[in-house]
Amino acid sequence: GPSFEDRIYVFTPQATVIELTAGATPVDFAYTLHTDLGHRCRGARVDGAMVPLNTPLANGQTVEVVAAKEGGPSLDWLNAELGYLKSPRSRSKVRAWFNAQAMAGTIARGRELVEKLLQREGRTAIKLDDLAAQLGFKGADALFEVVGKDEFSLRNIEILLRPAPPPEPEDEGIHLKRTRATEGGVLVVGVESLLTQLARCCRPAPPDAIGGYVTRGKGVAVHRLGCSNFRHMAGAQPERVIAVAWGEPSGGSDALYPVDVLVEAADRSGLLRDISEVFAKDKVNVTGVHTQSVKGPGGSTAYMTFTVEVGDAGRLSAVLRSVSQVPGIRHARRR
Missing domain, CATH: 3.30.70.260 (ACT domain)
Structure with a gap:
């Protein structure tokens, strides 16, 4: 371990002995007492007299730190030529503070970019932690960090948010011919079902609860009842909704x-x-x-x-x- 010559011993105003590296300054003393006190250190009294913060301390002195209520270290403290810090531990605490500030700035930038994207997409109600989890991140800050560093493309978020493409555009005019496929006003899927097509947005299959929507020129699109596209279209044009049911496949062949x-x-x-x-x-x-x-x-x-x-x-x-x-x-x- 370090020899006696490498260490000095000074006192706090309460007469507690503090061991320091030889050549240590009042700033080193503050960081030895508490990291937060080091960050807020603004001045020092040695044996009752104010001294510059880069003054080397000597054995047996009583040191009192003058601290601000809040605040952080000065970048000057990391400049070895100015002599504010002797202890490597103090130096690493100062570096950690500046790294944390930089990280906070990166996360804030990432958050701003993600929130702007959500506003553009009209999806501000989404919980940011849920969004991060869907993208494989532990939490929102982890997502903001990589976005802030330009290491993760916002395109990935857009792809996740974009809903399935809406149904294909509709053409004019369709008249439902009453064939064997309509029984009591219910269109039966799978029997002479020239008129029905399964919607690609929700891909219904038996025994799903289904509803039909009369499209223009494409017959009846069959949707799952819970399909958001179907609910939206039915809300806008309820007169186009028609009852549909699954039919038994003809000819003994199993429909897929x-x-x-x-x-x-x-x-x-x-x-x-x-x-x-x-x-x-x-x-x-x-x-x-x-x-x-x-x-x-x-x-x-x-x-x-x-x-x-x-x-x-x-x-x-x-x-x-x-x-x-x-x-x-x-x-x-x-x-």
Whole structure:
């Protein structure tokens, strides 16, 4: 350890002995007593007389710190030539304070950029911690930090916030022909269903509760009743809503319906292969895959959308359970 010559011993006004590095200053003394006192140190009395803060202290002196109520260290203290600090520990405490200030500035800049984006997208109601979690960050500050450092593109947030594309534009005029497919005013899906098409925004499948919406030129679009697009259109033009029901498939063939499955996982090599193997094992046909990887401080997060064909939506829960067992999967759900 340090020899006696490397140390000096001084007193507080209450006569407590404080051990310091030889050549230590009143600022070192303040930091030895308490980090916060060091930050707020503005002057010092040695044996009752005011002295400059870069005065080297000597054995046996009584040192009293004059501190501001609040505030931080001076950048001058880190300039070795000015002699304010002798102790490496004091120096690291001053550096830590300035680093924290810089970090606070970075986080504030990131927060401002994210909040401006949410205003542009009309999504100011979203909780910032929830948004950060969806992007794979531990909390909002972690997201703001990488945005503030320009290490994370705001485009990733836009992609997450943008809802599914609205239904395709509608053309003029449609008259519902009464065929065997309409029974008692209820249009039956799957029987001579030239008139019906399954909406791509919510991809209904039996036994989902469904509603129909008469489009222009495209027949009746069949939506899940909970679909936000359907609720919006039904609210705007209720006269276009028509009751629909699932029919029994004709000719004994099992009809298959496309359904979207959303998967969020810690990204790794072989992830797509492992999930595809689960679908294959469960004899579920995959007709489309869209994947996106978002880098975060805790590694990359993969957001994947699989379009799969199922005879009925009820079968999907067993498949989702299997997918959830794949290592790294955070959650798998139907869109």
